[in-house]
Amino acid sequence: MEWEVIPGGVTAPRGFRAAGVYAGLKKANRDKKDLALIVSDTLASAAAVYTTNKVQAAPLKITREHLASGRARAIVANSGNANACTGEQGLKDARRMAEVTAEILGIKPQEVVVASTGVIGVPLPMDKIEAGIRKAAQELSPTGSRAAAEAILTTDLRVKEIAVRFHFKGSPVVIGGIAKGSGMIHPHMATMLAFLTTDAVLSPEQLKKALVSAVDNTFNLITVDGDTSTNDMVVVLANGLSGVGPTSEEEYRIFAAALEYVCRYLARLIARDGEGASRLIEVEVRGAATLTDARKIARAIAGSNLVKSAVFGADANWGRILCAAGYAGAELDPGRVDIFIESAAGCEQLASKGEPACFDEAKASAILSAEEVKIIVDLNLGQATAVAYGCDLTYDYVKINASYRT
């Protein structure tokens, strides 16, 4: 790789400070931070990708307005309340979050990105939010990434944070990121947020292009339960304080690859941390006719309840994998499909040319019992490949999602 992983998350790039505080949105529990603030010392190029769900939460609408300029300086995000399905009041509250943040930081409301995740259909307790923002502003620190990463979590079990460093013309450039998952799984909880920062010099257009392609290859290929939330948002800020940025195709390629690496790292953590999940399932589709086909099939397999249940049970049920590929709506010749499974425990071919390969059940089961399982499907049709990430379907998934109020 042309970059090295370093600590520091979103505050690893120059000129970014962050904080995470307890504002009182989550059930009275002072250990649970629920309001995050990320601030750039200077106005940054900004780009974002939003949920494709037709039902979109108020903060997304406001952020969309604000990022029309392609510039931003701050991100304010709360967990515990999604501010979704809250009508006019919700829009007012999201605007107010930006205004309060801007006022305290002495910037324009239009320079503030607003994000929320949590309960749907309940108005934001604005008094708590405002107090939380003031508190967070006081605690802003160049080492505040971890606190911010904690503050955006909902049902996640693990903090999701990373940073990478590489060089342009001898000058170091850093990209950092934090994210929360973990599937629209816990009652009323929305799915995923990711906030990325970099000190590279990029135009809003360059940044948007790199973000869209990185997200398509990573976050858009995670599936925990197939449900797409109302609050999904990935935002990147580039404040240019490294003094250098991609000035050639080659440098742009390096930046884009590093950004994708950061997104993939966070995406894998989200899939691995899927509610109730005991295993990460990585589905690699090879030899597809087109990239779209490869993605469709990878997503269908990673999203199949039957495949997910089989992996939970360490059952090498390749018929389900082939079937999921069959209904993905992509070009497929069953008679050419090879299926393999792979993990720390080894590798085994389950099917050859669409028919059973003779494999060792015990070994296959051992492979599927690992914490991270890879399913490889070669369509033998073309050159396109794609990787999707998912998790197994467990009793806990049903338990968490069924017995919330009971």
Next chain:
Amino acid sequence: MEWEVIPGGVTAPRGFRAAGVYAGLKKANRDKKDLALIVSDTLASAAAVYTTNKVQAAPLKITREHLASGRARAIVANSGNANACTGEQGLKDARRMAEVTAEILGIKPQEVVVASTGVIGVPLPMDKIEAGIRKAAQELSPTGSRAAAEAILTTDLRVKEIAVRFHFKGSPVVIGGIAKGSGMIHPHMATMLAFLTTDAVLSPEQLKKALVSAVDNTFNLITVDGDTSTNDMVVVLANGLSGVGPTSEEEYRIFAAALEYVCRYLARLIARDGEGASRLIEVEVRGAATLTDARKIARAIAGSNLVKSAVFGADANWGRILCAAGYAGAELDPGRVDIFIESAAGCEQLASKGEPACFDEAKASAILSAEEVKIIVDLNLGQATAVAYGCDLTYDYVKINASYRT
């Protein structure tokens, strides 16, 4: 209704005989029939609808060839082995099933419909199949529908059988049907088969038209786990022995409606009988801009793991319902959506114009605790409506699908 429900299933219409026998395909258990035969005394108009899965089992391919003529006299079906992903041998075996059946019945192999359901990737034990077909031929009876209905079951808990009678110009016309489910849920098991018979006089074209529209409104709107199998098939035979058939638009409408009723009855049984299911979920979408939109949204809601889990937990989690509608890929204005739940325990509005309605949690939970739960979503956009059928997601689903081999 313009028809009455009568006993007799597929042998209720004149000139149909059926049998179900134990051929030894299922684990040594003589109580479990596994080979069915349905025969018409005369050559019948025939129509069929097949799985959309790109991976199609051998019997589907052979049946497709045979029904090119639009005529058939017999249906031979086995459970316990899907004859899928079995390559050239599978095609040979499916052809052989038709040949043996034809030989015994003294008809042409092209007049035989072949269907299989069960384990994927294992060759058919043809000796057992052939002996089974001979045995079934000897047991053919005008009251054999029930035995045939039992013989096509796999993981189903209940036999699925019905017949209806109505009149054309004073002469009785009967439509009968049997089906098996119950979701591609049990390891290696394929999904659904439905065999329909009628003594009405119809051309293959009329029959195909009526079948396609009935299936689109019923079987194509069931979702148990979102997985589409390699062996799905719905076949209808019309032998004309009632002497009457639809001769006017009005009479065709009556026939089509009765056929759809039979399909809906069987489709509901399949959803209700979904593996591990404790409840039938009926999702009615109203006020959609187009029929396609209505179907997409109904299917998305009925198929959402979050909605299915919430119903299992009797949790009136309307946010999940609205979210599923939001990602269905159909026209939707969240600000107009009304959501209701209904069951034997009553009715309650959960959301109004996309925002929370004040409802009684306890009552809502009671409504969702019924055996059959209806979710009504009014988009308030247009006139189109659709109903999808599904079931809740339970611990048993995961258990059955995870611990098959372990």
